[in-house]
Amino acid sequence: MSPAQSTNPSDDPAVPTLERPLYLLTFFTAKEPVWTLSGLSRASGLPSASCLRAIRVLEKYQFLRRDHMQYRLGSQLVRLSANAMASSPSRRLALPHLEHLHRLTGLAVSWSVLESQEALTLEVVASPEHPAERVQVGAALDLSAGAVSRVLLAFAPQEVRRSVLASLWAEHPHTRPHQELLDGLTRKAWLALEVSRQPADRCDLAAPVFQGDGRLVASIGLERSRSTPPSRAVLEQELGLLNQAAQRISRDLGYTREWQGDPAFFLQILESVNVLAFTEASSVGNDLVNYPI
Template identity: 30%
Template sequence: MEDEKRTVRAVERALDVLLCFASGHEWSLTEIAGRIGLHKSTVHRLLATLEDRGFVTRDVATERYRLGLSVLELSANLSRSDDPSVVLLPEMERLRDQLSETISLYVRDRTERVRIQAVQSMQAIRRVATVGARLPLSVGASSKVLLAFSEAGVRGIVMSDPAWPALLNREDFGKQLDEIVAAGYATSFEEREPGAAAVSAPIFNRSGKLVAALSVSGPSNRLTPNRMHEHAPAIIEAAHRMGTILG
């Protein structure tokens, strides 16, 4: 029984190492150990195993690690027929061309949101969205959409998490989420970072299940509160089309 527990823990630690590369192209042994809170000797053994299996590769000159070819081999076998990031890309490009702003697709992963697809604006000054970025659910238009339209109980779980900002009143935030449900979309104006604004709408599949949040973001001097409200019907319509496509 003890051996089984150690095996599971080792797998969890190895996955923690791999997940470091979701937020960075390459890392040193010291950086990885610091990020996942393990001793360097333990991380070194994990990296040696992952390197042997081809999941990471080490630059001998710099002693920094990157993802290996085995990750590409696995990703090549992902099912693309029901992957929203692939299936919805043409509609995202269509909305980008219509509104001339950056379009992003977010999904909830426990107490965070993850950007799984992005189509960059063609304008010289634009909001650059990085695919794979993880952001908190306590701030931002897409975060509010993913919570407002989530299944019963999700709000409470997320807002009771120890990582929830102490200064963010849960009751007031809950009322804001109710208002978003009534409106059908959410906005954020310089909430997460100065100079940035976004408006987001939910994407439901034909069964009525929330699949993702569709977001339009850009500089706050261009994507003003009035402009976001003007864009909302087009974004809601695009989200509805996307939900129909997903089936």
């Protein structure tokens, strides 16, 4: 290939010094999110010393972060992504629905998205009486934990799912059967729920939002914290309202396929496999007593 035909900067005798940090960032993709210095040097065609100088610039401004001898995208890119996506049409369209859901439930409502392998929250609707304690605007989320993250991961591209799940199972192999069950249920019922071992401290719900072509847009979350464990009736009602909000936003975004969200089926399956349990009926319904995550 002649120089005139080349579209790869590394084919040139030297990539201009000022371009090297930006050039190296292009190698970080969903399929290859982690690189070593030697790997970047080989892929980019840059000498190791030049590569290292460019990496140090990216580290300084938090575009890359080092994990032992490997590098991955840093928090600055997450923040820039949040700023760029904050003005997105889908978020602006969703906001009235999120506010309505907050008024109906009294709970903090969040809107979170997946960028490559980074999950972040772009919007939180809360009130002084029911503030969001764990989710903040612009905050990066752990894709391996929480109801909101479970929805994002369940409908993520296959290469992202494989990477995150393989890492999770390698680190916590004993949780694999349980995580596979919850992941499969989320993909089937289009809902997720996570309650801590102390139910009064945490109960999060989430549902997916899709665009016209069927791709995931966001995960809507309801955060219930430091409150009395919800009864089964209340929990099913909140799941129903969350499911309706997700469906309405998806319809507004052009999604016309059959809607699969099913709160009653979702709770029934969780109870049938002894993941979710309630006390016997009381005057206000059954109380949530256990969800062993």
